[in-house]
Amino acid sequence: MKEGLPLFPDAASTWARDVDHLYFYLLGVSGFFALLICVLIVVFAIRYRRSKGHQAVQIPGNLPLELFWMGVPLVLALSMFAWGAKLFVEVSNPPAGATEIHVVGKQWMWKIQHRGGQREIDELHVPLGEPVRLVMISQDVIHSFFVPAFRLKRDVLPGRYSTTWFQATRPGTYHLFCAEYCGTKHSHMVGRVHVLEPAEYERWLASTPVLEGPVDAGHRLFEALRCDTCHSPTSGPRGPDLAGLYGRQVALAGGGTVLADEGYLRQSILDPHALVTEGFEPLMPSYAGQVDEDQVLQLIAYLKSLGAAPAGGSRR
Amino acid sequence: MSSRAEEHAVPLRVYVVVWLGLLVLTGATVACAQVDMGVLGTPIALAIAGLKGALVVLYFMHVRWSGALVWVFAGAGLVWLVILIGFTLSDYLTRDWVPVYG
Amino acid sequence: MTSQSPSPAPAVHARRENYLTAGYGVKSWLLTTDHKRIALLYLISITLFFMIGGFFAVLMRLELITPAGDLVKAETYNKLFTMHGVIMVFFFLIPSIPATLGNFLVPMMIGAKDLAFPRLNLLSWYLFVLGGVITLWAVISGGVDTGWTFYTPYSSVYANTHVIATALGIFIAGFSSILTGLNFIVTIHKMRAPGLRWSRLPLFIWAMYATSLVITLGTPVLAITIVLVALERLFQIGIFDPALGGDPVLFQHLFWFYSHPAVYIMVLPSMGVVSEIVAAFTRKRPFGYGFIAGSSLAIAVLGFLVWGHHMFVSGQSVYAGLVFSLLSYLVAIPSAVKVFNWTATLYKGSVSLQTPMLYALGFIGLFTIGGLTGLFLACMGLDVHVHDTYFVVAHFHYIMVGGAVMGYLGGIHYWWPKISGRLYPEFLAKLSALILFIGFNLTFFPQFVLGYLGMPRRYHAYADEFAVLNVMSTAGASILGAGYLLPLAYLLWSLKYSKAAEPNPWQATGLEWKTPSPPPKDNFEQTPVVTHESYDYLEGADVATEAQVV
């Protein structure tokens, strides 16, 4: 963060560099056309200014010329599309094994929970050089998670997870903004992102007090909410076994399958009748109203931790 | 335009036949709905509705005897409706396509 | 276009009966069905709304001089940009050219006595006023703070400001806009003078026709969307509320289905004006007439296929985003066609840089910059960064203020002699065009830089490093504001003190110049018969003597 008159933002992620290259390409092309048009206008206006004895020459048009100046911009435009699309698809697909961080937006703060249970508000500590995947949800209206130095932005929706990822390339402290208008203090829903060297990051993790990791919290909730009455190896056929569920294709009662991602797990907890698993009765009650978004994320963290182990038993 | 429709006096018989056709089709769609046709149910219902709509537009609204302009306008309504619904659905139908890695 | 109607009456006849003197008193205005008088009613109303919207802009810019939110409270600032956007878009720019110049000129340019439905036209003005009054009531009694985009669930559940009243105002204004569009479509189809084939139509008519198509096809979707938001607030139906199973992103689809095409409602008319002005002030048939006319239609149609480019990071599916991005690039091509053809028209023309031409050239330059920055936004990878930053704000002000408003002012100056029967003071007019140009660029160019730096829009307080650029922007806005007051002053002044205008002060072609200034009540003494294509600036024809125009 600088003072004075900066003209270009810091670039602190792999993706920021890619975006900047694309930006320069577009600047070049549009600079060329803007200049071309302006120069032509000025030159023509002076060269052909109205004067005695000078007459306009009527030129109705010129088909090859028309095709030319449709064709060239078209090709350039398509190149912009292709490049931009390629980058976008990349940012939409996080690499496997990325560190996962949960973000909950609410009017008007960012609540962050790390995998180890470290929690922060309006601050985000991330390690340098490691891919980080954000799983984000809002408790109220739409927000947007925006880190200019990473050139990264993603709307944070209520009722649905949105995800994005980045890999920081420069240690430092950067702005975190809310970019989608969300009410009175939208402009105060800001924070800071700290990119730390891996060693330093480990230190930070270690020195930050942890009450309870999300998996443990989720496990506790799982028992407190009596989920295990139906979902445990001993509960019989009442509810499906949840071990190894995450990432699997689930067959649905109505036909068809669905990928068990975070969104599916969330829906199964809050709105269980929407997608009923094949072979089971829609017995499960909805937990909407009993758990907030933070707790849903903890439950999901717990379910994900189950892996192939039998339900009910923590792997950790 | 409709002026042509007037020049072309439509015999009453045509109206009555179309009306009967509409009633029959109404019966047909209700009958079809009594049977579970799975995924085909809605397309069939919409096809019958489309047919009924076409009858009303062509005969009752005289488009059949109207000039090209009315055809274009009526067609534009349809095309833009398809744009609205089609492009909106293009989002909803493809949302699950992106694989999510863990 | 040459017509076989009797040769135009000489200027001395300016004193005789015209549409302004055809009746006196408030009633003769408020109950008029004359398209020219209705145009003036609109002119006055939208000028008022422009001042109000501009006033909010001035307050915003003042707040943004310093990074801290010190001048107004956050609540107030949020209401300021919302009401600025709502008023400028729905009550100024959308009706601007169609309802004033369009109303005035469409019948005249096609040789008709009036629009097809004059009473509907008057009704449209009353609806506009009603919608405006309701919105102003909402503004006065506390305002609304959702942003002009009314995103749900904020607007439908969380905002506790006057959302329903504002929505109602926009809904009613929408109907006013639909009626105008419908009227133009029917008029252009059915009321053209004998011999006026489509290929002979002035480009302004083509632009108005394309605009009307967009209005009639798009506005109803906005209407139903607004109704749904209001119903949602009243009855908690849940259509846009995730807490009730709905999807807030659906609102964005429906909103942008209208609001992206609406940006072409705002710019197409200005493009039409620019085509007329460029032809008149180069004394040339526009280069590529067919391409300019066709590109208006192409923009109107393609414009409906790109709305999702406002939603790249909204949670819309990646695949839908790809399609919308690609189509956004296609819609840039017809705009490019227009820009190149205008420029080519200057080539070997007889260019006269009078005020309307200055505005037209300003339009071409600024629209080009605005449009080219649209390419940055349509680029998915880049939009992730610049979405909802000042880059977007700069983009659309370049097109809407630098483009559309400049075109509007150019048109007002160009047809002012016809509308008022008076010439405007040329020197002052050129001066204020220059002031506006400078003020405009100073206001909005720094915002591109701010945007790429990452300053989010709708921020009442911002990070310190953005301060200098914001001060520049505010400085520019003061110049811009002052620049807008000048034309207001001298145009009013000219009504009383300026020289009377001849029927055709610019020696332009077009039916509107064949009738006296100001025109008689029924526009033409006799229905003109058109025998030539538009813009028959004959080679070797006598060149206008600039001395005729002060």
Add this chain to the structure above:
Amino acid sequence: MSETGGPLAHQFADLAQQREASTLGMWTFLVTEVMFFGGLFAGYAVYRHAFPAEFMAGSRTLDVLLGSVNTVVLICSSLTVVLAVHCAQLGQTRAVNAWIVATMVLGAAFLAIKLVEYGHKWHENLVPGPGFLFEGANETPARLFFGFYFVMTGMHAVHMVVGIGLWAWVLARSMRGLVTPEHHSHVEIVGLYWHFVDIVWIFLFPLLYLLGAHE
């Protein structure tokens, strides 16, 4: 379109031009109406796709019999409309009046039946809002179904009310002898409007009532 007032308004060259203009005006207006309802159909499609089971369950609570009767009523009213137009072309004023009255009666019957249905839903607590209660399927998406049901049929009913009002206006003109074989475009354009409203119902009926009829 009130512009068809006098025999020939001053802006037109002749009656043919005037008639063509008003017909084209009505068609343009109908296109805007298509888009207006189109927004609702798009929303319906999205949620129908998301919650097929709940939409089915919601649909099952609707009364197919009343819905079918209403469909027939509307189709009959479309017939009376074309008959009114037909008689207007032939200058049979009294028949025109009779068919218009018949149309209005059918329209009113439709609205009456609709009101009865709304009444049922009210008693069954199926009106979205604080008192909404739905057994059998997931309550939240089911509420969406009823939201669409009420908004779509409600908007349709509003159009019916407007249509009946327009017929009253045409009737008044006709009684004053203003409907003639040469000049009857207001009968025609109000007719176009009425047929359009009919078509909207033709689509609403299967989409709302018949989804779950087979269970």
